[in-house]
Amino acid sequence: MVDTVVYMNHKFSVERIEVPIGRKMMGFERVKAPDAVTVLAMPDSESLLIEKRYRPALKRMTVELPFGLLDDGENPVEAAKRIIKEQTGYVFSNYTLMMKTFMNPYITTQKDYFYIAKEKKAVKNARRDGMSSFTAVKFDALLDMVERNYIKDNKTIAGILYYINTLMKR
Secondary structure, three states: OEEEEEEEOOOOEEEEEEEEEOOEEEEEEEEEOOOEEEEEEOOEOOEEEEEEEEEOOOOEEEEEOOEEEOOOOOOHHHHHHHHHHHHHOEEEEEEEEEEEEEOOOOOEOOEEEEEEEEEEEEOOOOOOOOOEEEEEEEHHHHHHHHHOOOOOOHHHHHHHHHHHHHHOOO
16 A cells, blocks of 8 residues: 655645555545544533534534534543533533544545533533534424424434434433
8 A cells, every 4th residue: 555645734635545456556635634523512411512613624613513623642532521611611521432434435534523522510600612502402493494404413412312312222
């Protein structure tokens, strides 16, 4: 296998890779990006914190679960705790890994770790990133938002549906 960096910046790199498939070598491009965490933050037993965030790549607001990238040397649960505190101003004392997924295995190496955060505590003077606003939304309303295509973010849809259809039924 031969890897060649085609482009690199502080967030990701694009590589050209050659891999043997059958008896011949095939060339592909892939994006190498830091792994990420998506957090299902439960301020109570009936709702999740949902954010409205401007996404420059889309040039529009999106509705999502809290999400962020792992810093160098950071493990996924540490990242989940940091991201929730930075984005929402809250600390949760109970984090459980729900699932691990690939963001888009066709083009990127990035993994996403989904955590459930419970037992919320308020934080004084939290450093908010200022790029989003949060609100608690009940599970029935979240399902309605997915069905009406109001929520279009795939990681948010996957997290909500997996939690409601799998974990809530246990």
